[in-house]
Amino acid sequence: MNTIASHLTGWLLTGLLLFALITPTTDTSLARPESYGDQAIPTTSTTDTLFTMNPAIFTSPGTVNTLVPLSDGRMLIGGRFVSISGQPTPRSLAILKSDGTVDTTFQVDSRLTVLDVYEAAVQTDGKIIIAGRFIVSPSILTYFLLRLYPNGLLDETFNTVGIGGPVLAVLIDGSKVVIGGAFYQPTPYVARLNPDGTADSTFNGTGSGPNDTVRDIARQQDGKYIIVGDFTQVNNTPQTGIARLGTNGVLDTGFVRGGSMVSKRVAVLRDNSVVVGREDICGDSSFAWYTPDGVLKRMPLDLDPDPNWLASITALVALPDGGFLIGGWYSAVCINGFPTQHQGEVWRYTADGTFRTMVSFGDNSDILALAVRSDGHVVVGGKGLPVRSSEIGIFDGLALLNPAYNGLERVPAFHPLVGDEATIYSISRYADGKLLIAGNFSHVNGSPHFGLARLLANGTLDPDLHPFANDPGGYSLPTLVLPNGSALTGFRSNQLFLVGTNGNLTNISALNDYRSVTALAIQSDNKVLVGSWGWLRRLNADVSDTDPTFTIGNVNGSVYALAVQGNKIVVAGDFSSYNGVNVPGLVRLNSDGNIDDTFTPPAFQTEYSQIGSLYSITPLPDGDLIVGGYFKTVDGEERPNLVRLNNDGTVDTGFSSPTSFHTVQSTCLAGDGSLWVGGIANTYGRHPFLTHLDRNGQIMPTTFPNTYQAAHYFDGAIHKLLCDANGLTWVSGTFSLIDGKPFYGLARYAPLRSQVFLPQIIR
Template identity: 30%
Template sequence: MKKLLLLTAGLGLAAAPTPGHRAAAQVALDPTFAPNAVYAPGGVFSIVEQPNGQRVVSGIYGRVNGTAATSLSRFSPTGILDAAFQQNVGAASGAFRVRLLANGQLLLTSSFGALTVGGLTRETLLRVNPDGTADTTFNPGTGPVSGSFTGFVDDFLPLPNGQLIAGGLFDAFNGTPAGGLVRLTATGAVDPTFSAGLGVGQNGDVEAIVALPNGQLLVGGDFDTYNGVACNGLVRVNPNGTLDPTFTAGLSPNSEVTNLVVQPNGSILAAGDLEIAGTVDGRGIVRLLPTGTLDQGFTPPAGLTAGTVAARYVGDAMQLQPDGKIVFLSRSGPGVSGYGRVARLNPNGTLDPTFQAGPGPDSRPRTITLLANGNVLTGGSFTDFNGTYDRSLVELTSAGALNPTFQPVLQINGSVASVVRQPDGKLLAGGNFSEINGQPVRRLARFLASGAPDASFAAGNALAASVVALALQPDGRVLMATTFGVQRLLTTGGADNSFTTFNIFSPTSLVLQPDGRVLVAGNQPLSNGAPLIRLLPDGSPDASFAPATSSGGARLRRVAALALQPDGRVLAAGTVQPGGGQADVATVQRLSATGAVDPSFVGLAFDNITFSPFSAVALQPDGKLLVAGNFGGYGGTPRPNLLRLNPNGALDAGFVPPTITGFVSTVLVQPNSRVLLGGSFTGAGLPANLARLLATGPADASFGPTAVPNGSVRALLVQPNGAIVVGGSFSTLGGLSAQALARITAPNVLAMRAPGAVAARTEVWPVPARTNLTVAPDASARPQALDLLDLLGRTVRHQALTSAAPVTLPVADLPAGTYLLRVSYAEGFVARRIQVQ
């Protein structure tokens, strides 16, 4: 059999020296990659209408109708931004719930801690004058405290005399003991004459407060005692804060009341996660008589079950019309008992068919407000309302139709979560964005090598859900995981109807196998009962891959990140239930190609974890695994937020990165084995948010702080010429404009080629290969590893080398085509295209 010499001419890894090779170069934004203006839909928390018809809105956004605006804005009835009000508000932050006071002022709460309006900062509560300037005369001091933590004010009720009732999760307010309920004077001081005493008890949360005509209060929330007396999430309180014992709500102690409305006849509409006393059914909305007795004549649809109707801590979930009908928000989606997420009930609770909002929004709104003209405003973080895209604040007519004359555009900076490179050098970027350079481009875009958007790729114009992960097939088709599922696109961006869309809520990871099958992971059981499934090339579930689903033994509960070994085994970072009644642990588990647990992988528990401890895993050519996220260590050894495991799952004690504070979102092994990190972090000797480590873990001093992103990095990609593509939620790099996607140049990115003499002594046969490929490395150059990569750069075969003995790689099961064989030596590498037939 004829032997062929393996030459160094080949694919991009063997390209001529580039900026990645210049040791003297510094990390810098690539001036040949054009910056783009990338924006995404903002979010709405709360809405009030002023007597003159203007609408005041709080939320998360950075601009409105193309003008800089943050957190608190006012609109005309046609959606025009009030520029004078916005100028007075200034760089506001933290505004959450907003209420209108009788004198025209506005009162705001923050979502957590301090809020700022008009240059004034206050803790949790802040009062604003009618023109948008801050009222300096109102000061709640240190605000709510729960134990040793900052508490919350979830709802508040302005009183006619200028005082204020505030409720939430706290056991003290401005240093005064108060159990979740307090009365403040017109200047923000605690009123000691209000005797809430112990209030709702430890860990109790007040979420809704309404006034009764006689001065009493209805107080709802998640609590089971008030001033030491057992109750059920809803109490009536006297004007001085003492409990009214004559009122007993017809709810069970398990109920959580999130919204309250009092009807003119004194009856009470309560919404939330409600359990009915004496029954086993739960309801989302009930009506109580003024005494608290359940009104059996109020019969809402059966689909309005407990927890279906709720808007916690933000705006209101239901509003009462003058005719007695009730508009409400629902968690339920289209097709559930005949209503969408915005609907209306008749006075007796039955569904009102004359209100037709259609499917409504693609996610539950946060707030609904009844306008004086009979229309309703609703807002949230939805991106599609009956085919109207990227409007998080909409007005509906009294019949439920969208009002086209009110469509303000609230936006935040866009973000990129995943980037892949096509063979022609174009980049596909997916994430959360709806506009690029003033043009609608929704969630997925293709960019030319120059950085300019590719207008010929139009897939993003129809996507409502954010893109979580991307994978590029060898034929150019695009696999995409969005917050609603997995689908495939044609090379032009059109939907690939030959692929069955796989529905899953919020997938976390997507991996394309060399054989065309697709691994999909999530934080909940999928259609196979496990949080990890494999799809066939047509999108249908692969029954041959069956991870454990029973609680009898170790099984995955949640999976946050995946890596595929060349031998087909799967590494999954997530939460595992060990079985035998043991508590769940955060760890890495290895599965066989059929989904069975691999007992040879030790998989110890991670320490000091958060709810989502893992963000990314990266498999090195030598079989070691980098694990990144938000954790403290592994098996008792401190390793905050980044570590490396040996191929058997044991901690690699030789990899010791700097102490990292924050979280690492993405990790990438460069061709020269140095490690790129992206996220929201700081560390000793590391630039913030984007850094690089040497192969053994120390900070790489050649990757300096000259291109630091001002926000989180979520995606990294090394181009064949050594340039680094960076995606995330930043707006500048190194002080220069770069929104969501940028390209940087840096030294020490690409691996160095071995001398020509080493290549001449490296042999491979046969070429082309059909069943096996044999490689005889050069003994004098200290061979380290063999890797066979497909055209997308994915390792399909890996073999560690400990000697120069010939090694045989099986290739019979690989798809026919062109591959790159790379032989790594201590002095560098040699590479060549290999044809498999």
């Protein structure tokens, strides 16, 4: 920071915060069309310009798979996550400072999309080797091993394109890199690479190498390598689960002759002995300890607890005092071969095998990585999935242990929250502008919220609504705000709740026969339509009971969308019959629930001549309907994924179906009659996609942040759009980046009309 900037810290921080919340699109490079599927979508602006605001941070539990100690107590972490305690880390790789906060000087190359990070290692020059599954833009190839510069930029001099399978283990050996995994090239399952990423031809052994996956690698003091994994042979010699290789890759047949057990983890201790762990659920042989020469060591006879009691050993680390830590999960009781718990724990043993202490991280938690920091503290990485309220917050993917005085005390001040991508399925607006958000998430702005949250009109979290506080892991699909300020929510797979204005819950699942709720809509008389798998029901306005005047609809599939059109009800989904009448996933009903025979919908079919799936219905003021979903033809003519129907159900041939979508999930109507459309792009990665169409389906010349991306490349989608008279206001779905900037499943749009934003001066 320069001298002038240092004197302006107060207002600069405020300005940076404002910049993070408000992302105007002013880059002239947007004049270049971007290709989506077969259609080039122009993004030049001749009318409105929109900007996005990042309202809240929605996350689900993230996973830490690997930890690499750095200097000054810092730690490189990798896994599957998009944020650490609210700090954006959308590419599943970050550096933490000693206090657990993110080191923002490390930024992963924006060209890199990370599906998963399995393992990482740091070379002596500071360059970072990462193993996992990666895509480097603009290519669509999957890379399994890459190297980054210390600042996070991609090192393109490291050529590993020839590695044709997952890399699960990485070991730095001087200037060389030893890798193990489920690959065949450059050599099967284990290889050594030169500094430029090419295969080291001096490491080739005398045979075919391991015959199955190598899961972990450690190095003894004489330079020999210990490999463990799923193999049963090495170089055509019987050797199960563990083997020692010479520096040239030759099998050492004298080390654990014939092997012992298929294994997951290995560590070399200070005395050069070797500890090995594997999974043995409900068994008693998950651990082994060998002398430096490969002779099995015995644990103390009176040892309690014995490390073999662990159902699965998923992490091992040597301690400076000669002892070691074991991470894994434990179940006290197994019934008929099935564990009754899945409790992540770390156990400490001394150099002679004596048990010292242990730390538990709650049921449904996993310990996947252990590392000793430069200050001697131990960082724990993994995943926490609480299923009871008492387990909330025990473990959120990272923890710090103090091993002083032969102990293993947790450091409570170090409690980062590892958050992965969330999905927001539904948004419903209150009369006062608040929003009810439903989806699959566990935290909002770091606060536990399970599947349902309320935002204030300005987009900030309403802390007073926390309806499912005691139901961790819960998720909501559709939600609907009622005129009196209460709401309905389809929760988990078979529940329907009435949510009071203060968050109190009334379980009304019996009114829907405990079926999965997939769609909700309200009529002008405040009666509520409930769509599910297998049927459609209507509730009275006070939702106290079902409406006896409504004919229940029986469908042979799911109802995905409902719309009220005057005194008619439009129902869409993936069904082919409604109350015994053949219909193509779309039917219109009279107000009493009987089929409206004045509406004859067309046939929606996929490219395989199967019935399409319809996810979105938007009634138009003139009585027409906009129907979106996954289909390729309508009445035999190519009209992919979006179509306009006349009031009688016939196709409006004046509407052009865009070819840029694989699936349309949501549409909404702006006050000028234009249409906003969201869903999944017709691209290899099936990216989330948003576009703006005029009345006839042509692309509107509107400038807006429009490049959506899911953090892990696949399975992204835009699920719900909200519009008002001025146009698009809210977008939700499964995404973590918009135009390269971090977002968390929810974005707020607003018109940009020459506003000037000045930072507030803080004295």
